[in-house]
Amino acid sequence: MSNPKQVTIVEVAAAAGVSIATVSNVLNRGGIRSSKETIRKVELAAEQLGYRRNTNAAGLSRNKTFEIGLIVPVLGGYYGQLAEQLQLEAHRAGYHLSVFSSGGFDPAIERRNLEVLLQRRVDGLICHGLAMGFESTRSIVNSGTPLVLINGWGWPEDIALGAVNLGFSEACRQSTKLLADRGCDLLVYVGNKHSKVIDGQRRQGFETGIAQLSSPIPHQFVDTKDLDMERFLQELMMGPAKRVGIMAFDDYVALRLLSMANKLKIDMPDRLQLIGINNDSVSSHAYPSISTWDIPYYLQANTAISKLLHKFGHNVATCEEREFEVPLTFIERETTKI
Amino acid sequence: MSNPKQVTIVEVAAAAGVSIATVSNVLNRGGIRSSKETIRKVELAAEQLGYRRNTNAAGLSRNKTFEIGLIVPVLGGYYGQLAEQLQLEAHRAGYHLSVFSSGGFDPAIERRNLEVLLQRRVDGLICHGLAMGFESTRSIVNSGTPLVLINGWGWPEDIALGAVNLGFSEACRQSTKLLADRGCDLLVYVGNKHSKVIDGQRRQGFETGIAQLSSPIPHQFVDTKDLDMERFLQELMMGPAKRVGIMAFDDYVALRLLSMANKLKIDMPDRLQLIGINNDSVSSHAYPSISTWDIPYYLQANTAISKLLHKFGHNVATCEEREFEVPLTFIERETTKI
């Protein structure tokens, strides 16, 4: 017995001198109206007794919890921003959002949290960058709970309702063009294979961009993990390239490159140009400030929630496509401006 | 009717040819043992039918949810790290943690989330930097749900079980000494009044430190909000001080100062020294890298959860003090090393 017994509608009913059904009616403002008098009495009694509805009981009774579960890899940066926005959108629709972290792509934790959410009978699920594979996910989530993926490319229809994906690929594609236009004669993508699928999208966009260049430019791929940044930049500067353009995995990777460039006194943007992704606050506060791609959190969150609401039967406009791609917008700052 | 009807113990019982009570027993590994044979039958049936326990119903029935609610001002940086750690500790104790954000100290959102959590009958609550005042909080949380505060100084006993606070004050106090030792002849605290109570702690520690200096050093207070950093740093450099020591509100503020200093080509650490707080990843990746105070997340999370567990009746060691202060540890980096 954890809590010292909370007030229930039974007590409120007694205090107000009405039946529990009446209490339930007035307190939830259902279709049924009550007389002014009873409303007053009930509200007063509820107020005085400090009544607080037990939503678990309510959910049990009507088989609907008005809860949406969210699982993100980590509570910070881009994921955190998204979560905030999702919470807002959920609230707007009368739901609440419970946020869980998979502890940095840990499949075990992710799985546990998924299980917890399902056991809570959440009405819907939003998952970002599922670390588990198709099969694993399917076996867990086949209960009929609607699932919307964020940044989930090519997931089977029987698992997820749909997905809202960020246009990383396109952003990276355009970045190569942009860096080429700015006069870069060597292009490099500094990835992060830790975030497997997202890294894949970015890399692919970069490759596509390279292939579409009007005049070919040498390029290379490296990964943050096995990279000695200092040595890497030094060699770049001693190489034949007059101006190197780097597409960084995200703003944090960009910041690290930028810091090292500062240390090596590399002239930015003359000898080195840099583009990040996310428009994290660090990108604008760094010196020089980092050009980056901004994420339309509102659009992202709104479409994700809308997909769920639609499934719930709410009458909302929602895109038909299963995989909706939201475009990023370029924010030009000092690392590329010439 | 949101979900297309989930499997219940009734069906499992039928399939296994036993009663629901038996199912409940074997599935929850309660005190009561069952025969090997029934265990097998039940587990098989549950497995095949894809049974998943409805924790809401279970919670309703035993008046215990094994859920802990967490409210943080924002899902990112320090707060995010803490949330991750709290989730871990909660898991370890057999609870799960639902994370909510108050959307950046928004009292309305905070209040709504608190209410939601209370209505869900969470077993316990952990709140970080409550935006609402004493009275407001008391009126909401007086239901008997145990509440532990993080960074809540001087809260009345009838509201919160206790608090675990970070030693910001002490860290700032020591920082002044340190900057003085490094030869700074002007000390300034760049605060952030947006985070009222935390800013207060830091400022106070800074003041104390100043007062305790063996030989007095001129000092000043400014606030991030109404500060033109460029002009501010320029004037500092043109002033009489040979070496300025800045205690920044946190690593992000420090990064902004550092970036501006880089832009103005101010020599760090010779003419300007800088200390941040939080040991955020940016502090180590900036150039020059930022000296800062590291937060013992594990200790923080562990004591917070322990306080709750203790209240729940679990037999755990827990500190007696109502307000437990966890000390920060200094990480020296290039902005102060000479």
Place this chain on the structure above:
DNA sequence: CTGTTAGCGCATTCAG
């Protein structure tokens, strides 16, 4: 309009 009743899914006595 208001009260009565029958569940929601599960845990928990208390008899067999």
Place this chain on the structure above:
DNA sequence: CTGAATGCGCTAACAG
């Protein structure tokens, strides 16, 4: 060891 019965707090018909 197992099962029938009761209740957790609330909602949803359905009667009055």
